[in-house]
Amino acid sequence: MDTLGPAPGAGMTGPVTTGKVAGAPRDPATPAEGAWKRGRGCLLVLALTAAPALAEIGVSLPSGLDVTLHEVLTDDAENGSLFRFRFVAPEIAQAQRSVEELTDDMQHLCQEFALPKLSDLGAEPRQIVVSLSAEITDFGVPTPDVRQVFEAFSVRDDVCIWEPF
Template sequence: MRCLAPLPILLCALGAPVTAHEVPSGQDVGLEEVLVEEAGGETLLRFRFVAPAIARESRALGPDQALPDLDHLCTSVALPYLAEHDLTAARMVLSLADRPSAFGVADAEITRFFEAYRPSGGNCIWEGL
């Protein structure tokens, strides 16, 4: 596990290979990284995916098509990742970006979609952002 500092919270990047995932829209999606944040006694996991089809230039897919993809990635990638790495989380934020990017670095050229979920009883409960 690689921890990034200095931050007021613990932020760690767990090794996550970039792989294609089948999603309802049929777009190509790869996992860029998983970040683990500890703040206020709770754990937040960020699953950052790359999805070139959401780029503004082509806009092959918009937010309405991305939401089912994020829901699917939560159940098919995020929940198994928690189990595989013996992690618990109060909340998970899943994001799609049209290209890889450094976490926390603003770039107006990148298209991003985010959704928040709470893992509960083997399910992803949408919390909306």
């Protein structure tokens, strides 16, 4: 995966990263069909990358938990199919919050935070994965000593629909 955005220390705390998880590499100059064909995917990545306010937003959740957006990742920038919104929630390291309570919070983050941000930028996601982590972790690197919770949501008719793993 490639990280797009300003150099470290340039005031951006949450880069957008793109890359393909599976499949043959493609020439980024030849985008896939759909909205991304007309360059909207490039604009989306630039808009998310260039918006420090988005990366620095703190969000209060229905449970009372406070979280901060760490980064937004996409595995398929050409088609915009999957976006990962990774949030940091230091309280989950000590607080004994139930999985159900955290799932409700992640539903709220998908519906009330991620989906509107992507919609404002013209993205049409098929799936949004929301994660909460007690501290910043590297994506894809096992960190068993850090509590992390993930939920996946499909998107239909501007609604986040929980999808069990």
